[in-house]
Amino acid sequence: MSSLIVELGSRSYPIYIDSGLLSNSPITSHIKGNKVCIVTNAVVADLYLASLQQQLTNYDVDVVVLADGEQEKSLANFERIMAHLLSKLHGRDSTLIALGGGVIGDITGFAAACYQRGIDFIQVPTTLLAQVDSSVGGKTAVNHPLGKNMIGAFHQPKAVLIDVQSLVSLPKREFAAGMAEVIKYGILGDVEFFAWLEANKVAIKQGNSSVLATMIERCCQNKANIVAQDETESGVRALLNLGHTFAHAIEAEQGYGKWLHGEAVAAGMVQAANLAVVLGFITSSQVKRIEQLLRYFDLPTEGPSTMDIESYLKHMVRDKKNLNGKIRLIIPTSIGKTEIFDNISREQLQQVI
Ligand code: NAD
Ligand code: GLY
Numbered sequence: 001m002s003s004l005i006v007e008l009g010s011r012s013y014p015i016y017i018d019s020g021l022l023s024n025s026p027i028t029s030h031i032k033g034n035k036v037c038i039v040t041n042a043v044v045a046d047l048y049l050a051s052l053q054q055q056l057t058n059y060d061v062d063v064v065v066l067a068d069g070e071q072e073k074s075l076a077n078f079e080r081i082m083a084h085l086l087s088k089l090h091g092r093d094s095t096l097i098a099l100g101g102g103v104i105g106d107i108t109g110f111a112a113a114c115y116q117r118g119i120d121f122i123q124v125p126t127t128l129l130a131q132v133d134s135s136v137g138g139k140t141a142v143n144h145p146l147g148k149n150m151i152g153a154f155h156q157p158k159a160v161l162i163d164v165q166s167l168v169s170l171p172k173r174e175f176a177a178g179m180a181e182v183i184k185y186g187i188l189g190d191v192e193f194f195a196w197l198e199a200n201k202v203a204i205k206q207g208n209s210s211v212l213a214t215m216i217e218r219c220c221q222n223k224a225n226i227v228a229q230d231e232t233e234s235g236v237r238a239l240l241n242l243g244h245t246f247a248h249a250i251e252a253e254q255g256y257g258k259w260l261h262g263e264a265v266a267a268g269m270v271q272a273a274n275l276a277v278v279l280g281f282i283t284s285s286q287v288k289r290i291e292q293l294l295r296y297f298d299l300p301t302e303g304p305s306t307m308d309i310e311s312y313l314k315h316m317v318r319d320k321k322n323l324n325g326k327i328r329l330i331i332p333t334s335i336g337k338t339e340i341f342d343n344i345s346r347e348q349l350q351q352v353i
Pocket of ligand 1: 041043044047070073100101102103104127128129133134135136137138140149166168170171174261
């Protein structure tokens with residue numbers, strides 16, 4: 001088993017990565033009281049709830065099973081979790097466990113941040129996206145009808161347990177969406193990792209578990225380093241949003257669910273890379289290198305043909321990264337290095353849409 005630490009002083013926590021952690025892991029060393037509530041969804045519960053529960057036989061465990069889907073990351077389900085915790089007499093020493101993808105991780109983390117002003121929680125991510133991104137770093141949220149992730153808190157987990165074996169049951173399209181976030185780490189700050197992904201792409205696609213574990217560990221290490229420097233995104237953490245400003249516009253314009261988040265991020269990263277060509281930072285052959293890797297993992301490299309500049313801009317102006325009313329974009333200045341720009345003109349944007 002490999003493990004690494006997210007260094008945040010007294011709130012530091014380990015990320016464990018291995019095959020089989022759903023049935024055998026150090027989870028109990030991160031639970032302080034004797035009451036635990038697992039939050040999961042119907043799909044993941046059928047697959048993995050029994051294994052996880054079997055590790056917790058010495059605890060008083062109850063379970064909240066939500067329906068599947070992004071629409072379930074709602075205030076109504078947040079309220080349902082609160083009512084459940086109150087009715088089961090959970091206290092400040094209770095621990096929540098998020099078993100599932102990013103939807104479950106985000107709503108469970110937010111519930112943990114709010115219940116009795118904050119209780120412990122543990123992330124057990126079961127999608128690739130959640131394993132390499134959403135389970136690490138303490139961003140928690142629910143959606144509001146007027147905006148995705150608009151109600152939330154920073155609340156770090158006590159531990160993250162990544163069972164690489166859980167990816168076996170993940171639908172191929174969801175795996176590919178996670179690969180967009182994996183490739184993102186290479187482009188934004190780790191050129192050696194980008195080259196490693198190119199060299200190991202066949203084994204990754206075949207699901208070789210030791211190669212997947214190495215890949216996930218590198219992503220988590222990259223994310224842990226960034227979060228340790230800038231927990232609440234006042235600086236360098238914004239770089240993790242490479243491709244996301246375009247992606248959020250695509251997702252919102254197309255209607256959530258039509259494009260998976262990772263698919264929109266893939267197209268958005270190519271748009272950001274093309275902006276880097278317009279600005280003279282990188283060459284079109286470097287963009288081709290990025291496109292080839294994304295395409296190998298069956299990811300799109302262009303936004304929807306129906307979207308024009310206005311349809312992007314109307315969403316980009318609401319982006320959480322914007323400052324003083326200016327749109328801020330993350331742009332690669334080479335493969336492996338990114339910077340934040342707030343001076344991109346409409347004409348420059350037009351060239352990549
Ligand atoms: P998801 O949680 O909806 O999971 C995708 C699908 O896979 C679901 O149908 C789920 O039931 C299913 N699933 C999960 N694990 C499975 C498994 N092992 N086998 C088979 N099916 C499985 O989506 P996601 O892509 O994991 O996460 C997206 C969410 O994460 C969004 O709400 C996004 O806003 C959030 N997010 C948060 C952060 C953060 O830093 N907090 C970062 C990125 C994304
Ligand atoms: N997913 C971006 C972040 O955690 O900051």
